[in-house]
Amino acid sequence: MTSVIEKRQSLHRELAEEQCRNRKLAEAIERLEPLANLGSATAMIAHEINNLLTPLSNYAKLALASPEDKVLREKALAKTAQNCERAGKIMESILALANGQEQERQEAPLPGLLDELFLCLSRDFKKDGITVQIEIPAGLTVYCVAVQIQQVLMNLILNARDAMVGRGGHLTIKAEQTSDAVQIRVSDTGHGIASGDLKDIFDSFFTTKKDGDSSSRPGRGVGLSFCRKVIEAHNGTISAESRPNEGTTFLITLPRQH
Ligand SMILES: Nc1ncnc2c1ncn2[C@@H]1O[C@H](COP(=O)(O)OP(=O)(O)OP(=O)(O)O)[C@@H](O)[C@H]1O
Ligand SMILES: [Mg+2]
Helix, strand or coil, X not given: CHHHHHHHHHHHHHHXXXXXXXXXXXXXXXXXXXXHHHHHHHHHHHHHHHHHHHHHHHHHHHHHHCCCCHHHHHHHXXXXXXXXXXXXXXXXXXXXXXXXXXXXXXXXXXXXXXXXXHHHCCCCHHHHCEEEEEECCCCCEEEECHHHHHHHHHHHHHHHHHHHCCCCEEEEEEEEECCCEEEEEEEECCCCCCCCCHHHCCCCCCCCXXXXXXXXXXXXXXXXXXXXXXXXXXXXXXXXXXXXXXXXXXXXXXXXXX
């Protein structure tokens, strides 16, 4: 009898110690969370600023190499002004996203967002044998933090281009309004995603673009995890379908404003 009581007391002691350890671990995790958020915000900011700086550097080099080309010089300056402004906005916006702050959303015209975005990109798609088709009803708007959704689309477009560089293909961007949401599809006819990789592509730091890979620039695996974070903050969804060697389609669904 005594031994049963002793055993029970010892179990109670162990349980109390375990609960104390769990509480301490939970407190430690809570203390580390802002740091982890800061880490992922830093990676996302660096990634998006890089997306905006690459075209600037390319245009500046071209303009410096042809000092007599006034049109090119003005184009380079216009891009510099435009992308610097976007870089400032996106930095603030990502920090707010990482801190879980509510950001003001507005109805933004999707065709206009895409026009602006294509102006920010450096390389002409035609030079890589890629045709671009945009099928969006005029006047279609999305309820969003515009600068964030533009960066999401930029990431999908850059990934699509990476998948088609060296082989050419078609990039199609379609959008339609359903009763309660806007659906945006970004499709390419690139090399596609291996079926085993599809479940991992939205994970932070998952990339198949290695240094020294001639078909595309090296990747960091930040683009799609950024996209998912933004779309989830908009209460939307993002998913991908792909067929190796045939192409990939990303589907974004963004709820309408209630
Ligand atoms: N359109 C696409 N076609 C084929 N594979 C894709 C496509 N989009 C994404 N992927 C795959 O998903 C991976 C993750 O994409 P993600 O944009 O997160 O990172 P990344 O492009 O490799 O690097 P980063 O965007 O950080 O420069 C890619 O490495 C690639 O394997
Ligand atoms: Mg990417």
